[in-house]
Amino acid sequence: MKTVRFALVLVASLLLAACENEQQAETPPPFSLTAEAMGRYCGMNVLEHAGPKGQIILRQIPEAIWFSSARDTVAFTMLPDEPKEIAAIYVSDMGKAASWEKPGAENWIDARKAFFVIGSSLRGGMGAEEAVPFSEEAAARQFVGKNGGEVVKFNDLPENYILGAGGEAADDPAAEGGHDHG
Template sequence: MHRRRFLAACFALPVVACKEERAEAPPPPRPVTAAAIGTFCGMSLDEHPGPKGQIFVRDRADPYWFSTVRDAIAFTMLPEMPRDIAAIYVSDMARARDWDQPETWVTAQQALFVIGSRRRSGMQTDEAIPFGEAAAAHRFAAENGGQVLRFSEIPPAYIFPDGERS
């Protein structure tokens, strides 16, 4: 009798683990539409050229949208913003066919970012330009200046140059 309970418990474990794993899977990135309004600027993302961002938090169906990647990174650093982030997606400029309206996404944790380049954001500010491929990021930095960093290496001083962080 004990053996049956043991076997039943063993077969039940993978099913429970699979259900938990599915529940934790982040939502996929969404395409930019007219309904994508920048969280900080209140404007349609279609109105701004260059890389963009979207952040999903748990218990919210729609992402927070960002007209610039730098704004998306700022969201993650501001103490008043939600901390229960499920996924951060940024434009993958290595695969983008059009700088003005990039259509491909990469997770922020997988991307490499070029900061301090001559290229400006859609809001005409400094930008953290994301690439899903290391070679593309390094090539861009060689042509446009800047340094290549991972998401976790981007300094708050670059995102908040005037100390405007709360």
């Protein structure tokens, strides 16, 4: 009887491990940011905007949905009418970015593991408040020391901050980090 029970536990463990490996294998790598990347909500070239970017890859569609800000990327996950079959969420690691104006094309991090700075003085791509992502908490805290704000994890991002009005109007070219599309 002990042998049968041991065999069942062993088989169950192997099946569980196989499922976990299969699930991990399903997470697609991030895409490189190119001039063809158009923002989901603004419909404009993502490279035209300063600050961190984002991309979401759905399970059924093997290409990136691009966002001109990390905040818009997170908003996608909160909005009830957007697809929920998300395979991966990536945001720019601003700790590895050359500058606010050049956040990088390859320095993507899993948004669910990132440290976000909210409430800083810097504005995102469309002149709105930004959720600035970092792979390392120390880099996020250093950013807070220079630009204000607070550090939170993905699951602690306040919905009212992400989905709220976000400060200055998107078409206000005077917004710090904003972009005049006129």
